[in-house]
Amino acid sequence: MLSGGVQKMKDWSHEQALQLSASKGFVVENILVEGRRNTDADVIMAMLNIQKGDPLLGFEPAAAQDLIEKISWVKSAQVQRRFPDTVYVALEERAPVALWQSKGKLRLIDKEGFVLTDKNLNRFSDLIIVTGEEAPENVQVILEALTYEPGIFKVTESASFISKRRWDLVLKNKIKVQLPEEDMEFALTRLAQAQQESGILDKAITSIDLRDPARMIVQTPRGMAQDYEATLTPAAGAPI
Numbered sequence: 001m002l003s004g005g006v007q008k009m010k011d012w013s014h015e016q017a018l019q020l021s022a023s024k025g026f027v028v029e030n031i032l033v034e035g036r037r038n039t040d041a042d043v044i045m046a047m048l049n050i051q052k053g054d055p056l057l058g059f060e061p062a063a064a065q066d067l068i069e070k071i072s073w074v075k076s077a078q079v080q081r082r083f084p085d086t087v088y089v090a091l092e093e094r095a096p097v098a099l100w101q102s103k104g105k106l107r108l109i110d111k112e113g114f115v116l117t118d119k120n121l122n123r124f125s126d127l128i129i130v131t132g133e134e135a136p137e138n139v140q141v142i143l144e145a146l147t148y149e150p151g152i153f154k155v156t157e158s159a160s161f162i163s164k165r166r167w168d169l170v171l172k173n174k175i176k177v178q179l180p181e182e183d184m185e186f187a188l189t190r191l192a193q194a195q196q197e198s199g200i201l202d203k204a205i206t207s208i209d210l211r212d213p214a215r216m217i218v219q220t221p222r223g224m225a226q227d228y229e230a231t232l233t234p235a236a237g238a239p240i
Contacts, residue, residue, distance in 0.1 A: 028054045028087055035091035038116075039073040047071070048079075048087065056081055064089075072116050097143060099129045100136050101158075113137040132161030142167045145184040149192040155201065166211075176207040183213065190216060 028050055036044070047067040050059050065079040068089065078090040094110040099121065108116040108124055113136030130139050138161055145167075146153040158170045167184065169177040179187050187210040194200040194216065200208070209217035215227055 027085060028052050028056055028059065029085035031087045031089075032082075033089045033091065035093060037093055038096075039071055039091060039093060043071055044068060044089065048089070050087060056083065056085060056087070059087060061087075072114070096124055096127065098139050099124060099127050100139075101129050101131045109136050109139060111140045111143065113139055128156055129158040130161065131158065132164075134164050135159075135161040142184070145179075145188060148185045149188045151195070152188050152192055171201065173201065175201060175205060178207065178209045178211055180211045180213065186213065187211075 029052055031045075031048065031050070031052075033041070033044060048059075048064050050064075059081060061079040061081055065077050068074055068077040068079065068091075073093050074091055075094045076092045078088075080088045082088045094112075094114060094116055096108050096116055097111045098109055100107045100109045100113075100115070105118060106121055106129070107118045108121060108127075109130075110116060115136070128143075130136070130142070142159050142161075146156060152169075155171050155173070156169050157172045160168045160170070162168055166181040167179045169179065171177065177191065191200075191208065191210060195202075200218070204221060205218050206221055207219040209215075209219075218226055220226070
């Protein structure tokens with residue numbers, strides 16, 4: 001361990017070296033950030049902890065990078081000194097895909113279920129809402145299934161993860177759609193075909209049960225259930 005006097009001398013020498021480099025023009029004049037879309041600029045600046053005019057050699061990129069990567073929106077970051085006068089930051093941000101509702105509170109999540117924020121969510125109101133225990137960790141499964149049928153995805157308001165194994169949808173017209181544990185893509189294709197053939201989602205119904213691959217059970221507001229004859233079968237070449 002260095003004695004107090006030796007440490008002071010080392011600190012003084014370091015400061016003198018920084019001032020000398022600054023006198024040669026190696027000072028911060030530009031702070032360039034690329035890839036920022038949702039990350040708060042003020043938070044990034046706080047993590048960098050540097051201002052224009054500071055000695056460039058006094059800035060520690062690795063330490064700043066570690067701090068920036070702790071910001072919820074940031075998946076990865078690259079921080080560099082670029083001589084003679086620039087601090088460069090490249091961000092890879094997490095992409096929001098859904099709103100997770102739990103215990104009466106909404107949180108914005110990415111496809112891996114990582115919570116991005118619970119603030120200022122109005123601009124993300126067009127995203128699907130997911131509920132249920134372990135829904136965040138499984139959100140990518142339901143989103144990928146829905147991409148097979150964009151018409152159904154477009155009219156889906158929320159999705160609930162049921163018993164940690166399967167999903168139910170609630171459409172924007174409040175029809176509930178019960179999906180099977182397996183072959184969700186095929187079930188959604190059946191539903192899309194039924195909509196194309198008969199406009200089933202425009203009828204006065206409350207729920208559609210797709211859990212049986214051979215049957216589609218439709219519930220009416222009066223509590224009556226009836227089979228809907230769907231012509232589509234796995235052998236017809238639908239995604240399974």
